[in-house]
Amino acid sequence: MLSLYIDLAIGLILTFLLLSLLVSGINEGIVRLLAIRSKFLWAYLRDTMDGADKGRAWLPAKIRDVFAVLPFSRDPRPAHSDQPAPVESTMPAAETKSGDAMTTLLYERVREIDHPKTGRTSIANIPPGRFAVAMLELAASDPGGVEGWLAKLKAMNSPLYGHLMGVWEGAQRDLDRFRQGVETWFDGEMQRLSLLYKRYVKWVMAALGLVVVLLFSVDGLQYAKTLLRDNALRTGVAAVASGDPATVAELKQKCTADVQLTDCLTETLSSPALVKIFDNAIVSLTFPAGGDPGVSWNGAVWWDRLTTPSHWPGFLLTYVALLFGASFWWDLLRRITGIKLRR
Structure with missing residues (x-):
């Protein structure tokens, strides 16, 4: 018995x-087909580095709004480029505000690891150490150093200014400590983004489970x-x-x-x-x-x-x-x- x-x-x-694996397989296929992970990352970067687009965030905080924005409307990913990173990246003039200037500059520094996918970048993960190095490379391109670069971020009304200014002051204007601080800050932001992505996936899996049943x-x-x-x-x-x-x-x-x-x-x-x-x-x-x-x-x-x-x-x-x-x-x-x- x-x-x-x-x-x-x-x-x-x-x-x-077996049914759970079927649901997971369908979800993974949708994620890969629509490049959801990459869209989440670059939507976050645009909000953090360049600010909301006409009063509307690329990656809203509410999960209902996330379904409305990703992956069915605007594509936040930069256009793919097969060129290596330039020797220097020129910041826009302080009095000029370009909508995606900082996101574009960041992509210039990391596009060596990219490969094309429907004409857009496929980068879905940027290690915190690589992001911190990219920020130092951008600061090094400015004649005024880190402080001059931060001043331009402030003039552009970039949300990134407040975060990095706090890290710069906490590092007591030491470049090595500044790099470590940027790396720690970005790692925390990636964890927060992962939690939002898990909430999104949870609701998608629930919907797919109902369809399969x-x-x-x-x-x-x-x-x-x-x-x-x-x-x-x-x-x-x-x-x-x-x-x-x-x-x-x-x-x-x-x-x-x-x-x-x-x-x-x-x-x-x-x-x-x-x-x-x-x-x-x-x-x-x-x-x-x-x-x-x-x-x-x-x-x-x-x-x-x-x-x-x-x-x-x-x-x-x-x-x-x-x-x-x-x-x-x-x-x-x-x-x-x-x-x-x-x-």
Whole structure:
């Protein structure tokens, strides 16, 4: 009896793991296709270094606004350039305010690590040490040194001025301590940006999880019953194989009159419950004994299942399970099965 419940637990965990991996794979595909990580980074840099565009931030703080801005409207990434960083970068005149001047200058200093992607930069991560060095390179290009460079930032109304001025004063005008201070400050900003990105991904994963549950109409409660019946059937088959004919009548109930018992059992054993979980999807896959796999439209059965209230608690159970993520179910599977990873 204990092994029966262990099999049930492993079957459910494996199912939730596979569905969670499917959700994660879809999310990663969307992120890569739309370059979400790169857009998050450069939207933050434009807000921090050049300020809001006409009173509107590139990367709003509220997650609802983030969905509205990224990735469906303005692309904050600079245009890709295959040229190496220039020897010197010229700051715009103090009395001139250029909308993206500082972001453009920063890209000039880091574009050696870039490669093209639809004509825009693909840089999605700038190490804090590299950012600090880029700031020192820009300051070194100014005849007035760091203080002259900071004065130009102030004249341009760049939000970066307040941050770096505080770091410069805290470093007591020492270049090495200033570099370390800029690196520490930017590292903290990247952590804050990562938290915002995780909030964005969390909501995207929740939406994708709901779509997967509905498209595949995965009823977790019904699937648990299917697992129990599947285990009971296999136990009966083992009993028949060991010479217990009393179970034959029960097994025959699963087979039609014109199909031999051995053929029926072979088909049943080759289609475990884990495979049957996708039978109720809007598009179902069939794997016949002979011939190639086929794809068939299952819209009528899928809609009938989706609109049946008795399945809704099972849908809710599956959806809540997917919110835990693939890492949670993988860790739980390892604990139950005793799988150990090599190090």
